[in-house]
Amino acid sequence: MIKKITLIGSGNVAHNLGKAFVLNGFEVVEVYSRTKANAIALADKLDAKYTNNLSEINEESGLYVIATTDNSIEEIAKQLKLKSHFIVHTSGSVSIDVFENKFSHFGSFYPLQTFTKSHQADFKEIPICLEGNNEKNLELLKGLASKLSTKTVELTSAQRQKLHLSAVFVSNFANYMQVIGEELCEEQQVDFDLLRPLIKEVFEKNQKGKAIDNQTGPALRGDSFTMNKHLGLLKDKKELHQLYKLLSDMIQNK
Amino acid sequence: MIKKITLIGSGNVAHNLGKAFVLNGFEVVEVYSRTKANAIALADKLDAKYTNNLSEINEESGLYVIATTDNSIEEIAKQLKLKSHFIVHTSGSVSIDVFENKFSHFGSFYPLQTFTKSHQADFKEIPICLEGNNEKNLELLKGLASKLSTKTVELTSAQRQKLHLSAVFVSNFANYMQVIGEELCEEQQVDFDLLRPLIKEVFEKNQKGKAIDNQTGPALRGDSFTMNKHLGLLKDKKELHQLYKLLSDMIQNK
Numbered sequence: 304m305i306k307k308i309t310l311i312g313s314g315n316v317a318h319n320l321g322k323a324f325v326l327n328g329f330e331v332v333e334v335y336s337r338t339k340a341n342a343i344a345l346a347d348k349l350d351a352k353y354t355n356n357l358s359e360i361n362e363e364s365g366l367y368v369i370a371t372t373d374n375s376i377e378e379i380a381k382q383l384k385l386k387s388h389f390i391v392h393t394s395g396s397v398s399i400d401v402f403e404n405k406f407s408h409f410g411s412f413y414p415l416q417t418f419t420k421s422h423q424a425d426f427k428e429i430p431i432c433l434e435g436n437n438e439k440n441l442e443l444l445k446g447l448a449s450k451l452s453t454k455t456v457e458l459t460s461a462q463r464q465k466l467h468l469s470a471v472f473v474s475n476f477a478n479y480m481q482v483i484g485e486e487l488c489e490e491q492q493v494d495f496d497l498l499r500p501l502i503k504e505v506f507e508k509n510q511k512g513k514a515i516d517n518q519t520g521p522a523l524r525g526d527s528f529t530m531n532k533h534l535g536l537l538k539d540k541k542e543l544h545q546l547y548k549l550l551s552d553m554i555q556n557k
Numbered sequence: 558m559i560k561k562i563t564l565i566g567s568g569n570v571a572h573n574l575g576k577a578f579v580l581n582g583f584e585v586v587e588v589y590s591r592t593k594a595n596a597i598a599l600a601d602k603l604d605a606k607y608t609n610n611l612s613e614i615n616e617e618s619g620l621y622v623i624a625t626t627d628n629s630i631e632e633i634a635k636q637l638k639l640k641s642h643f644i645v646h647t648s649g650s651v652s653i654d655v656f657e658n659k660f661s662h663f664g665s666f667y668p669l670q671t672f673t674k675s676h677q678a679d680f681k682e683i684p685i686c687l688e689g690n691n692e693k694n695l696e697l698l699k700g701l702a703s704k705l706s707t708k709t710v711e712l713t714s715a716q717r718q719k720l721h722l723s724a725v726f727v728s729n730f731a732n733y734m735q736v737i738g739e740e741l742c743e744e745q746q747v748d749f750d751l752l753r754p755l756i757k758e759v760f761e762k763n764q765k766g767k768a769i770d771n772q773t774g775p776a777l778r779g780d781s782f783t784m785n786k787h788l789g790l791l792k793d794k795k796e797l798h799q800l801y802k803l804l805s806d807m808i809q810n811k
Contacts, residue, residue, distance in 0.1 A: 374782035396786045416755055417773050430751040456751065465745040466752070468787050469738035473752050474759045475774030476804050477734040482768045482811075484723035491719040497684040497710060498720070498727050499764065501670055505728045506760045510753065514736045519671050520729030528628035532650045533722050542807050549803065550730050553796050557736075 305365040305389075305447050309333045310351075311379060312370035313341035315418040316393050320370060321349045323426045327450045333361050357382045365389060366447070368412060377401050389440065395467025398460035399434055410435040410444055413463055414452070415470065430454040432463050483543065522554035559619040559643075559701050563587045564605075565633060566624035567595035569672040570647050574624060575603045577680045581704045587615050611636045619643060620701070622666060631655050643694065649721030652714035653688055664689040664698055667717055668706075669724065684708040686717050737797065776808035 308329055310321050313336035321331050331349040336342035339355040346353035354360060357379065360367075367385060369376055369392040376392050380401055383390070389408035392401070395415070402409035411434040418424055431448040433455060435441030441457065448455040458466065481502070488495045508517045521529040530551055537544040562583055564575050567590035575585050585603040590596035593609040600607035608614060611633065614621075621639060623630055623646040630646050634655055637644070643662035646655070649669070656663035665688040672678055685702040687709060689695030695711065702709040712720065735756070742749045762771045775783040784805055791798040 372780065372782075373786075374780070396783050415751055417758060428754050430754065432751070454751075454754075456748070458747065462745045462747050464786070464790060465741050466747050468790055469741040469747075469749075470752060470755055471774055471787065471801075472734045472741070473738035474755050475772070475776065475808075477731045477756075478759055478763065478768050478772055479804060479808055480726045480731040480734065481763055482772060484727035485768055487719050487723040487726070491716045493712065493716050493720050493723075494710070495723075495767075497669055497686070497708075498724060500682050500684065500708075501724055501728050502731075502760075503764070504671060505732055506756075509732065509735055510757070513749075514732050514739055518729070518732055518736060520725055522729065526626065526628070528626075529650050532627075532718070533725065536718060536722055542803065542810075546800075546803055546807070547725075549796065549800055550733060553800070554729075554733055556796075 307332045307364045309364040309367045311335045313345045317370040318420045319418040319424050323451050408440050426451040432458045522551035561586045561618040563618040563621045565589045567599045571624040572674045573672040573678050577705050662694050680705040686712045776805035
């Protein structure tokens with residue numbers, strides 16, 4: 304069973320995950336960040352040691368968790384001198400192949416949620432997606448994850464990558480649709496709050512059912528009269544015009 | 558004060574609005590639909606007369622409400638012989654100019670929500686956007702709308718059109734982001750429910766604040782490593798690839 308954990312990284316995921324480990328009885332023994340001040344800030348919060356030197360990382364932990372930006376994981380893995388230890392990353396988009404031939408024990412520990420340092424997330428409802436390089440390591444990760452969350456799931460790297468891509472659409476891009484709506488309303492001094500009941504209705508319908516069954520609007524109806532009016536309103540906004548047309552085409556082609 | 562209402566149209570809006578009028582003490586005296594069976598179905602529900610002949614519509618109502626498809630409003634307005642009567646449409650995208658020189662009293666009565674015949678909406682929380690060709694007519698519409706909803710607002714046609722366009726982005730297109738997410742998950746047999754806590758978090762953040770302050774993701778971070786991974790996953794899906802790239806560019810250019 305895993306008891307001692309070393310955290311590599313000091314961003315939003317590291318802050319939230321580190322705190323969740325401690326709150327659930329695990330010991331975070333050390334925090335690494337290449338920026339000393341960031342390492343200290345998180346280490347203080349977790350009552351842990353800190354370092355900003357990868358080659359000085361302790362060798363006493365049962366698990367080393369890389370919670371850094373996706374593009375730094377491979378380089379960090381190269382530099383770590385922990386071949387016989389157990390290492391995971393928290394990335395949605397990086398395959399665990401990144402650890403192959405460098406470590407004997409490795410996997411993925413991906414909590415699917417948006418995190419901010421300022422707000423400690425409640426992990427109980429957050430899905431944690433797990434992968435291990437063998438059955439024993441997967442079981443060890445399950446044991447750890449199930450202490451944090453009621454929703455743990457085993458996913459291959461390919462599945463996790465598709466899930467992460469889906470998350471970009473359903474959260475980042477869906478959020479951006481609202482950014483666009485806010486801007487269009489501002490242009491005409493229309494109170495955006497007028498749209499909130501509609502947004503709530505769509506959200507609630509989709510929590511119960513599938514979005515494909517709840518699609519509405521001019522594109523779905525093939526209402527070219529209204530679509531042309533809308534495109535006319537966007538004629539001076541090249542990218543928005545293109546976006547409206549592309550999405551309407553995609554909905555109609557379905 | 559308006560008491561008697563004639564409904565022109567028998568679609569989702571006509572069904573919900575007609576029922577709301579009746580529930581709030583107004584009398585729907587007649588329902589018109591070009592399809593007789595549809596006129597009868599709604600008239601029965603509202604205890605009203607029906608007709609499928611525009612030239613036979615009664616002249617006794619205080620308000621004539623056109624709740625048909627946007628592209629039919631102009632033609633219906635032309636054919637109606639009710640010049641001295643009070644007429645409104647329920648469209649988000651059509652200007653009230655469509656009634657100019659044809660009627661002495663006219664305006665817009667736009668309830669901002671998605672409606673289905675099978676489910677009677679509770680109008681109390683639904684914003685009703687109003688416009689009148691003069692102050693007196695606007696006041697008459699306010700009197701009517703405030704019996705149905707606690708949220709009535711005066712908007713010009715230009716404002717209403719922008720609001721309607723915003724609604725397409727925040728509801729139809731945001732919904733479509735979830736359709737895409739569902740499909741991507743299905744391809745890899747990933748349970749879409751894993752994404753629901755994330756979707757809920759985004760929704761709740763945006764109910765309290767502005768979406769522009771809650772934007773996250775690879776595009777906002779300028780994380781080209783992850784964006785390229787995602788574009789790689791979409792390389793065989795031309796439109797989705799284009800959509801991902803366009804949205805990421807828009808978010809980055811902001």
